[in-house]
Amino acid sequence: MEGGLQPESVGDVITRVGARAGIKIRFTGQSPRRGLATSSRLKGHDQIVIAKQGEWAPHSKVLAGYLEVVDQWEENALLGVL
Template sequence: MGPDSVTRAIKRISTRAGVPIAWTGHSLRIGLASVGRRKGKDGIAIADQGGWARHSHFGLADRSAHHRIRL
């Protein structure tokens, strides 16, 4: 698998289903941080799992709040 394998697979599936999407693999990373922050999870654990430097993800997660999609 390459760095964009998941993104390509999701886009291919969405195209076949006729559901247009505009996101990248980074959307999954930032989604993890956003949900974790909303649920009160430990910031260090979120940073470690998302691959960010510790404490650097908080601004990204907070700024992305308006991009949330509810399914």
């Protein structure tokens, strides 16, 4: 595309492609951002670094919620206790 894609257009493309593929979950432009966050955290990257790359505020509650899914298994207070 000569002018490139606008941020909204990326989300529209992702949603349309998911629907065409018959995926029951509705993917949006947020889907790859969340994937970036969770995959990066699984590799041990710091929340501030992930926030900068994904353009979240440094202490974003939304980002923290995404990372909690990963961290609940890696930083569990019961690891080694039971």
